[in-house]
Amino acid sequence: MLVSGFQSIAIFNKLSKDVLNYYILIKRDAMDLTLPIDEIDAGTMNRAKFRRVYLSGKKPVILKGFAKLYPAGEKWTFDYFNRLMGDHIVGVMDNSRKKNTAYTRPDLMMKFSEFLDIIRRDEETSYRIFGFNMLREFPVLRKDFPTPEIVRGILGNLTLTFFGGKNTTVRFHYDIDCSGVLMTQVTGRKRVILISPEYDNLLYKVPFASFSLVDPDKPDYDRFPGLKFVKGYDFTLQPGDALYMPNRYWHFNTYLEGGMAISYRVLASRAGDLYNGFMNTTIRLLFDKSMDALVGEKWMKRKRAIAMRNADEAINRLEAKGKRQKAKI
Numbered sequence: 001m002l003v004s005g006f007q008s009i010a011i012f013n014k015l016s017k018d019v020l021n022y023y024i025l026i027k028r029d030a031m032d033l034t035l036p037i038d039e040i041d042a043g044t045m046n047r048a049k050f051r052r053v054y055l056s057g058k059k060p061v062i063l064k065g066f067a068k069l070y071p072a073g074e075k076w077t078f079d080y081f082n083r084l085m086g087d088h089i090v091g092v093m094d095n096s097r098k099k100n101t102a103y104t105r106p107d108l109m110m111k112f113s114e115f116l117d118i119i120r121r122d123e124e125t126s127y128r129i130f131g132f133n134m135l136r137e138f139p140v141l142r143k144d145f146p147t148p149e150i151v152r153g154i155l156g157n158l159t160l161t162f163f164g165g166k167n168t169t170v171r172f173h174y175d176i177d178c179s180g181v182l183m184t185q186v187t188g189r190k191r192v193i194l195i196s197p198e199y200d201n202l203l204y205k206v207p208f209a210s211f212s213l214v215d216p217d218k219p220d221y222d223r224f225p226g227l228k229f230v231k232g233y234d235f236t237l238q239p240g241d242a243l244y245m246p247n248r249y250w251h252f253n254t255y256l257e258g259g260m261a262i263s264y265r266v267l268a269s270r271a272g273d274l275y276n277g278f279m280n281t282t283i284r285l286l287f288d289k290s291m292d293a294l295v296g297e298k299w300m301k302r303k304r305a306i307a308m309r310n311a312d313e314a315i316n317r318l319e320a321k322g323k324r325q326k327a328k329i
């Protein structure tokens with residue numbers, strides 16, 4: 001049978017697509033963290049474009065020099081915070097204490113000046129501050145970083161700040177309320193590993209919670225083979241850069257030196273994200289915390305087993321799909 005030129009192009013296209021799909025499904029030796037993230041000069045971004053391309057498109061982006069658009073970009077130094085809030089008592093997380101649930105309470109309290117002294121040293125520390133509502137406690141700071149136009153909305157005034165010292169990490173998680181997050185790294189560089197929610201199971205998501213069993217710093221591929229299918233981003237935010245993380249994006253952050261960030265949130269627009277955000281922060285969290293209090297390590301063991309089973313099932317599905325596609329080629 002004779003095949004016309006157009007038909008052969010169509011057959012060729014179909015075959016290349018199948019080959020491509022097969023290789024997308026194929027297991028690699030390690031996580032592939034080489035996806036390129038959009039980087040845009042913050043001054044050239046406007047609300048319409050941000051909402052169309054990044055919010056609606058659920059696409060991450062780095063806005064270079066975002067903090068410099070606001071007084072905070074110049075004013076917010078550790079010295080400035082020390083002068084203004086040094087005597088304030090802050091809740092501090094200690095990474096050396098293991099946590100089995102989401103949304104945990106600070107491990108210790110200390111004067112902000114003491115905490116700043118620790119994180120500004122060029123030394124590793126396990127101390128960090130997670131989700132300090134600094135602008136509510138010190139409203140005078142609001143004018144230094146007013147709600148950016150691009151994220152103005154229902155959650156527009158809700159800001160959280162984050163502080164950490166050299167090499168402090170923030171465990172692999174997504175934000176439990178399923179909001180989109182614009183995190184501006186005001187001081188210090190921060191490495192971020194960012195991964196789409198489509199990989200939930202392959203990232204060994206812990207049920208009833210929004211964190212993973214995996215430590216992306218030391219990925220154990222024998223224990224967590226699902227990671228070999230995962231693709232994501234790995235980049236460093238420079239002081240002043242902002243990162244937009246779409247709803248439910250996984251992130252693992254490492255402070256490369258003492259630094260601070262502030263985040264603004266954008267309420268989820270999809271019904272599923274809104275529903276999950278509500279359920280996560282209420283019923284699921286309450287259930288998880290109650291089980292943790294009642295049964296402790298046994299409950300964590302159960303959650304670990306479910307996460308492993310979900311990942312195995314996801315791997316089997318992908319391998320079966322890969323085989324079907326290979327057979328078609």
Ligand SMILES: O=C(O)CCC(=O)C(=O)O
Pocket residue numbers: 128129130162163164170174175181183251253261263
């Ligand atoms: O970088 C940090 O300290 C934490 C930021 C974060 O994980 C978040 O905004 O969810």
